[in-house]
Amino acid sequence: MYGDGGWGGQQTHGGQQSPYGGQQSPQGGPQPHYPQQPQYGDWPQGQQSGYGQGQYPYYDEQGREQYAGHAPQQQYQQPGAWNAAGPHGQVPYAPDPGDPYGQQPGAYGGEQPDHYGTEDAYPPPQPPGRRRPEAEPEPEFAPDEEEQHPFFTGGGGDDDDEAYELQSRRDRRGKGTKSGKKGKKGRTGCACMVVVLVFGGGLAGAGYFGYQFYQNRFAPAPDYAGSGTGEAVTVEIPKGAGGWDIGNRLKEAGVVKSAEAFVHAQNDTQGGNSIQAGAYLLRKQMSAASAVKMMLDPKSQNNVVVTPGERNVGVYEAIDKKLELADGTTQKTAQKEYKTFGVPAWAQNTGEVKDPLEGFLFPGTYPAAKGMKPDSVLKQMVAEAKSKYDSYGLTAKAQALGLNNAFQLVIVASLVQAEGKTHDDFRKMAEVVYNRLKPTNHETNQLLQFDSTYNYLKGTSNIHISEKEINGNRNPYNTYTHKGLPPGPIGNPGEDALKAALNPTHDGWMYFVATDGVNDTEFAKTNAEFQQLKEKFNANSGN
Template identity: 40%
Template sequence: MNDLDMDFLLGAEDDDGPPRRRQAGSRSQQRRSRRRRKRQRRKGFAATLFAIVIIVGVLGGAGYFGFTWVRGVVIPKDFTGPGTGEVVVEIKDGATATDVAQMLEEQGVVASARAFVNAIGAAGKSNSLQPGEYTLRKAMSAEAAVALLDPKNRVLNRLTIREGLRLSKIFTELSTATGKPVDDFRKAARADIGLPGYAKGRLEGFAFPATYEVNPKFSAEQILTAMVDRFNQTAEHIDLEGQAKQLGFTPRQVITIASIVQAESGSVQDMPKIARVIYNRLTRNPQMKLEMDSTLMYGLNKYGIAASNADLQSTSPYNTYKRPGLPPGPISNPGDHAIEAALHPADGNWLYFVTTDPARGITKFTDKESEFWKLRDEFNRNHG
């Protein structure tokens, strides 16, 4: 091999050297570059992953709170179970289910008014709430609260029995107040409820009108017994038996007179005068009948202040147009004023009275039959 060939080989080797060194350097740089890119990609991936986690967390939290909010709107807060302790709540007259719900929430009985409204609506009792006091518990479920607000669970219900009501009407009002059937009171009236002997086993006239605290859990007999007890207390206080004897009448007759006075009077002021008319008709002229529309209507089971010709033909023992003397017994349940008037009638010779203006409660009295017919004409003009 000549020198030229050697130079060529050496040159070739020299020429190959630098490129190999550049190539080696380039690969190192490439490796470093690749490592940098990998690190950057890892950092970028980590950042992206972190951002995704943050976004998912935010969206998840928003979703949770959104779900919680929606659930709170759609499914209102409600306690579970029967609750604890005791609280007496009062439903006012005219209160709606919404009014009651708000009151129960404010008193801590139910968790939310909406829960109670939903529960009472589901039970179909939105319109069945009745005024009165009820014993409930704190933190009870709305469903349990609805169950305890049944009218039968009322603690006390103040019931005022007005003067002059017939027994049939009293039974109806007691039934409404307690939820008990009217027939329960009819049966109880025949039981041993403390009637005085002179009542002869008949409650009419002796169910004393007053305000009573009626518990729906009381039996019909207990309620009627309380009313008779009130009558007996009044009779003892005024010495009904002693005063009746002084008048020459029995206690039953006095209460019968009082019941007529109660039914016929347009005002308390007229009661002693009407009582005097009754006594005058019974004692001064034995041939004169009472001729009271109130007794006739009672016997016919009707109401009214003017009897018709057909009414006057009644064969009832309460028809005082046909039968002399007092009717068989009281026609209503008189109050204090009527009983007082029957025991202490006014002084006077009156034999007639006519309520000439029923709208204003004006009653006029006379002892002359001719004047009576004039008063009747005045009544017909005002009543017609």
């Protein structure tokens, strides 16, 4: 500020006289001890140090000329070295060209003096020329010059952080440029735009999923209106299918608009949960309620129902009718292709067996609609029979019951199904069969004498058969003239009859008679009891 000469050559270069009265070494020589360090910079009432009582003017931070006399203050003096400066007080030191803070007021007087004058006091006394710089006060930012982090200005990384700190310092000292500020604002705008877009996208996504949640939970399921178009479609429902499975199949076929609507309609309709497996003739684009109602109507069901004890010939006729085929088509297919239908390996087909598939079309409901082939329907029935027979372990059970194989056990079950009328009848009827097959049977000499076997041979269901007619026929299916079991099953036994054949009674039953000619079957253990039942039957039938 005042040149290299200071005031009258009072500068401490190269061993010259110090304004404090001592000699200072430029190469780190002995430092004088100052018992009390004067305060620099932080002067009471704002007066600068180093000026006398009005002899010299001084300049404030704005460059305006001031005089000490305007703000009188008692000169802070220190004995000893302070007097060497004369009445002018402390000589100001020239600013260091490399010190950016040297030209600012109070830059070297920020610390508080040690008033106790001890060497261990903090801060320790320091000689002239080595005073600590005072921390520069932080300037306040203008509202339009808000500091921005590189994250919002498109920067990132350590290099950007360092550049950001340097730029912030320059801006605080007023050295920033307008162009830099504009760049910051531009980058800040882009960053804000990105944030807005991301936030807006998040709101849009949340709104979409919220709408979907509402639709799925509260909104009614999509559904058609009315009873559908004139276009018919057949839908096959497999065994064990539940409401959702049925609904999905109907949706895929174009019958209903959604599986949800079908499930709701099924639950709201009385008997809706009783829909069975099978093929259903429906219409496209039906309301769910109309679809449920039509599926409950037997007229719309394109199924073949095999009843317990039904013979194969009746099943073949029903398949032909449902598939709209010529009479006898399914029976011919069965005779030619039965080996490809998956019958068990233990099934027999000797020359005496009337139908190799008899006993293997298991009772149940099977889909059979126009356009399907007979073999596809028959395969489903055989597969069900094989599954049931395997589940009961017929091979092992047959040996325990004195039979040769599982095939004979199916024959017994078919006889029980044909002659019995109730569950209790089935078990007693099974015992009659096993007792008459025993070599020790001297009552009938191992003859079963069942009318049902002869009726199967003839394709009839007569209850009144003359002894002459029966005794004159020597076919293996005639158990009046042929000992033991017939060559094959005489029908398709149901599960109840199968269980009875596996678990007969053990009461000694040997005879039975339907005394009312229809359903009332009575059993006897001896021939004498049998004759009494026979007389009762004749009385009831008018013989």
